[in-house]
Amino acid sequence: MTTNLKLTSYQELYHIDYYKWLDTTAQLLRNHQFDDVDFDNLIEEIEAMSGSQRRELENRLRVLLMHLLKYKYQPERRSNSWLNTIDEQRNQLELLLEYSPSLKPFYSEVFDKCYVKARRSAANETGLSINTFPSDSPFTQDDTLNPDWLPE
Known part of the structure; x- marks a missing residue:
């Protein structure tokens, strides 16, 4: 060529x-x-890949936080399905952060934003008032990823 x-x-x-x-x-x-x-399109693809990883981290964190909220604030509805979702999201986040350690600061950066979305989703999914769930995350960033921790 x-x-x-x-x-x-x-x-x-x-x-x-x-x-x-x-x-x-x-x-x-x-x-x-x-x-x-074709560097123009190659650069576009590389940038899209990094954006994709950030979006995946945000989506998985939001789902994890929502299920932790449901687990904490609806103890009578706890199920193996919720535990499986919590475990799966943690596993996938662990892999994502293991393969792309430079995403760790991004995890901290988006944690609160993801919690706000998870709080709204938990209220919608459970039918509970959004005020049932604290405005600020009751979970630490470390506990959220800890495979041996569940809220009481």
Whole structure:
């Protein structure tokens, strides 16, 4: 790929055959053909991947906090399903933070925001008044991720 026409055709692959574009990009990088790489779309993809990890962390944390709230404030409704969801979200968050340790500061940064959303979701799902749940998280960031901890 040395002509602009070929480069343009390769760049168009991004929009018409994403898998082939990925395969071609990997091949060009492997072969050190950097002048031929579609860097604009490659940069966009890398940025999207980092955003995806942040969104996954936020979503899993929100679900975990919501289930911890339900567990704490509806003890009569506790179920294995809730425990399984709590365990699964913790496991997935642990893996996410293990594979991407640089997300740890982001976890701390979004904890309170996720709690606000989890509080609203818990109220909606349980039918309890939102005022049943404290405005600030009753759970510490460490306890939330601790696989051996459950609220009383």
